[in-house]
Amino acid sequence: MNNKYLSMLLLGGLALASSCSKYTDIKTQGSLIPSDIDNYRYILNDTYSFESGGEMTDLAAADVSIVDAAQQSTIEGYNNYFFIRNIYLWKAPVIEVTTSHDPDWDTYYRRIYSCNVVINELPSSNGGTDSAKAELAAEALTHRADAYLNLVNEYAKPYNSATASSDLGVPLVLTQDLDQQLKRVSVAAIYNKVEEDLKTAVRSLPAASNYNTMPGKPAAYSLLARLYLLKGDYTNAGLYADSVLALKNTLNDLGTISSMPYRKSDPEIIFSKIAAQGFTYSPYVLRLSDDILNLLGTSDMRYQLFTKDAASYFGSTYTGRYFSREQINYENRNIGTSVPEMMLIKAEVLARAGSTGAAMDEVNLLRQKRFKAADYVALAATDKNDAVVKVIEERRREFMCRLLxxxxxxxxxxxxxxxxxxxxxxxxQTYTLEPSSNRYVFPIAAYVIGLNPEIEQNP
Known part of the structure; x- marks a missing residue:
């Protein structure tokens, strides 16, 4: 077993760096541990630790189509690219080299470790009022909840009320003890802890935050809405989506906008998180599938603003359109919660309850801001099922290549x-993903299991 410790770096301000732990094994320097409340504020301001999210989910989703021989050949030519192929083809293992890290696993557990430092050390820190400490702890709880919700939706089965208490989730790490056992708890246990933490956090979070990267009440509410949707608890999903929209409901008008706002101040974004790896440069290209392109249509401003012709940018060996949102403002794509997500959660809840007209009204409120006025056409649904389908189709248009x-x-x-x-x-060679396939769950990297043999691999 490796020696393990928590590291702090003093770089202009105290910021938490990567921990050298048995579940990430990322080497760092130093051993400065904060004790003053101000230092915990510096920890939570560390964008790298707290804003970065996963990068693999978008390759697995149906939005992407890596069909050009040139791109496939480039990926095959360098083993650092193999994870792109393996995730895209739903193959196991994803990380073929047994000494290589899983970027998503490391990213989320690095954040969780930082959160645990804040949550567990704040009560005994020097200075600050009880309310100030409670607010910092609430921020850390919200960041940790987001990390666990993403982890359990990569490395565990989808939530199923009949089996969630027995389905394997992920290790639930709540302290900074790096020698603790890392056995996987159930999917239900992870969801229950995320729910508990968010409901605790919301009591101490401010009604609004200075930047989208910092959680306020809307961030906690929005993650609860996402959690309940993933559980199939539509009543609570709708209630929390409404709670968000009562506090934050601004949409960007893509039909008239002259420049896109930066993420930290984008009025649409509630809780900004980014995909750790940008995928708009060869061979990391999110070439869009015909399915999503046909669903978008060329008059949709999401097509005009967020996609580009591949050949004109990468050369004649690349075809079709690719997702180019990251080339606007040169920021990695947002995978955090947003006003459109809350609107479409509300719409889905209404549709599933049979309120077809109200569901389509919510969808159309969003769509009015996604077209030039001359191109906008309102959608209508013939019945409950048609409304549900149209809501999900709108989710695909709105969130293409962005986790959801x-x-x-x-x-x-x-x-x-x-x-x-x-x-x-x-x-x-053809690869298939069936509804019953275990490949809807990412395998855990051999390197992680080698350090932690108590972790059971996914089938």
Whole structure:
């Protein structure tokens, strides 16, 4: 077993660096531990630790189509790119080299470790009022909850009320003890802890935050709305979506906008999180599938602003359109919660309750801001099922290549309205993802299990 310790770096201000732990094994320097309350504020201001999210889910989702021979050949030519192929083809292992790290696992557990330092050390810190300490702890609880919600939706089965208490989740790490056992708890246990932490956090969070990267009450409410949607608890999902929209409901008008706002001040974004790896440069190209392009249509401003012709940017060996949102403002794509997500959660809840007209009204409120006035056409639904389908289609348009499409594929894979078998071809060989497939769950890297043999691998 490696020696393990928590590291702090003094770089202009005290900021938490990566921990060298048995579940991430990321080497760092120093051993400064904060004791003053101000230092915990510096920890929570560390953008790298707290804002970065996963990068693999978008490759697995149906939005992406890596079909150009040039891109496939480039990926095959360098082992650092193999994880792109393996995730895209739903293969196991994803991380082939047994000494290599899983970037998503490391990113989320690094954040969780930082959060645990804040949560557990704040009560005995020097200075500050009890309310100031409670607010900092609430921020850390919110960041940790987001990390666990993403982890359990990558490395565990989708939430199923009948089996969640027995389905394997992920290790639940709540202290900074690096020698603790890391056995996987159940999916239900992870969801219950996320729910508990967010409900605790919301009591001490401010009604608004200075930047979207810092959680306020809308951030905690929005994560609860997302959690309940993933659980299939539509009543609570709708209630928390409404709680968010009562506090924050601004939309960008893509039909008239002259420049896109930066994430930290974008009025649409509630709780900004970013995909750790940008995928708009060869061979990290999110080439869009015909399915999503046909769903978008060329008059949709999300097509015009957020996609580009591949050949004009990468050369004649690349075809089709690719997702180019990251080239606006040169910021990695937001995968955190947003006003559109809350609106579409509310719309789905209404549709599933049979309130077809109200559901489509909510969808159309969003769509009015996604077209030029001359191109906008309101959507209508013929019945409950048609309304649900149209809401999910709008989610695909709005969130393409931004985490939620893969979460939606997982939660809807057994729903007769959406259940389907996906196929992909790679250098002449066809790969299949069926609704019952275990490949809807990412395997845990061999390196992690090698350090922690108590962790059970996914089938």
């Amino acid at each position: 499409p893969w979460m939606d594929q997982r939660r809807l894979k057994d729903d007769p309205l959406f259940s389907k078998t996906y196929t992909r071809t790679w250098q002449g």
